[in-house]
Amino acid sequence: MQIGSTSSFLSSNIISQQKKKEEEENEKLASGRRINSAADDAAGFSISQRLTSQINQSAQLNANETYNQSIANIESSGLQNSSDSVQRINELVVASGNGLNGEQELGAIQAEIDELVAGIDNASDLGLDTINVTTQSVDDNLAAGQAAQEQLLSSQTDLGAQINASDSYQRQLSSAFENQSAARSRIEDTDYARVTSDQSKAETLLEASVRAQKEKEENEKKAMGNILG
Numbered sequence: 001m002q003i004g005s006t007s008s009f010l011s012s013n014i015i016s017q018q019k020k021k022e023e024e025e026n027e028k029l030a031s032g033r034r035i036n037s038a039a040d041d042a043a044g045f046s047i048s049q050r051l052t053s054q055i056n057q058s059a060q061l062n063a064n065e066t067y068n069q070s071i072a073n074i075e076s077s078g079l080q081n082s083s084d085s086v087q088r089i090n091e092l093v094v095a096s097g098n099g100l101n102g103e104q105e106l107g108a109i110q111a112e113i114d115e116l117v118a119g120i121d122n123a124s125d126l127g128l129d130t131i132n133v134t135t136q137s138v139d140d141n142l143a144a145g146q147a148a149q150e151q152l153l154s155s156q157t158d159l160g161a162q163i164n165a166s167d168s169y170q171r172q173l174s175s176a177f178e179n180q181s182a183a184r185s186r187i188e189d190t191d192y193a194r195v196t197s198d199q200s201k202a203e204t205l206l207e208a209s210v211r212a213q214k215e216k217e218e219n220e221k222k223a224m225g226n227i228l229g
Helices: 002-031 042-096 103-118 138-188 192-228
Strands: none
Touching (some): 042 138
16 A cells, blocks of 8 residues: 555656646746746856846937937037028128128128027037128138138038947947847747657657556556455
8 A cells, every 4th residue: 555655656756747847848938938037047148147147238328319410410510500591691791792782781781691690509609609790801701600610511521430439339230139149049948849749759758658657546446456456
């Protein structure tokens, strides 16, 4: 009786282990992940967690860079608008010196220049507020306008280099993100062919264990009946 009980316990334990194995394989198929916890693969889980941290960092850096690029693009647009305005101011300065303009015409030209200058945020820093076709020579006005144009061009060049560097850095971040994600997938993702095969084996072993347990129980009952009979 004791031997039979021990045998029955061992068989039940085997069946329990086989059920657990089958459940694990089903979880891998359902989640699509080979590693769902440290218990599945302690080393792989640790590597996966580090890669996840790197992936999150790359994603955040990429988001930060996208924000910085948006700001830079807005600034670039503003510089271009200012440059266009200064170009128009220089054209007006040249037109004012054609010798055909009277006081009224020069006043109209200055009014347009003033309107353009008012639309430029850092006009005074660029020296544009000194331009006045009604009180000073064309050469002085044109020198101020051209100096402003050069400053704007320098700012646009610097900003363009910054945007290009940002683009390059963002491509590096995207590449790192893709490589890190691919590496994590290779570690975490389920090998469906292998897991399906393992699942089939687990199911077969479970069925065989259950069948063997039933046969053993039936044999023990028959043996007990023969003894009692």
